[in-house]
Amino acid sequence: MRVSTKSDYALRALIEMAGRADATPVSADELGRRQDIPSGFLQAILADLRRAGIVVSQRGQSGGWRLAKDADTVSVADVIRAVDGPLVSVYGLRPEAVTYKDSAEVLQHVWIAARRSLRDVFEEVSIQQLADGDLPAAVTDRTADEDAWQPH
Template sequence: MRVSAKADYALRALIEMAARADDEGARPVSAEELGRLQDIPHNFLQAILADLRKAGIVHAQRGQSGGWKLAKAAGAVSVADVIRAVDGPLVSVYGLRPEAVSYNERADALQRVWIAARHSLRDVFEQVSVADLASGTLPPDVAALTEDEDAWQPH
């Protein structure tokens, strides 16, 4: 799986919002400040924030003390929610969801590989919330996966 810059930037912006909500009573943060804090290009960030707003993850507050803030609790927003909001389905095969792909008899097992891969991604991405990321603490099942030395090795 390839994590897009869009998904990475979206999560980093949300981590800043979640940390601010904990530290400062959910004060909105400007896109300019989010971009500066996380080194995210402004125009790209604006498009990401628009996608997150459409998905109901953030909302914009207008006015002099306006900016962006989470539309729901950080613990209620999973990594999977964010990826789906900015990139679409977690796994797609040439633009189709794995269950919509059809193969001939000889390659039929390949569809089950795509389904299994999606299931594995869901196991991690749906467990980890923006609140977990903002606190720096992963759920035990996910943290355990990172303790395997082989997980850190490129293959």
């Protein structure tokens, strides 16, 4: 799986929102400055997150963007799906929709297993956990293995 720039930026913006002690709206300009996210790109990302019901915008002098839900109820998977679509796709199709012939049918099982593995991490980590820097043990255990940090 390749994490897109769009997903990375979306998560970084949401971590900034969730980390605000007073939960007041934050401008897109401030989010962009704090996380080095280009303004035009960030506006498009925020629009995707708004359509998904993850953020809301507030107009006016004290306006800006804020989370529409509690940060502990929004998972990394929710964010990736909102800005990029399904966690795993095979030439644009969900793994369960892909068909193969004969000996290649086994590939579908690999794609389904890969999606399950991604869900095991992405659905377990909330925006609040990211903002707090307090990841679930299931995630930190996976990074404790030195091999996890090595490129292959």
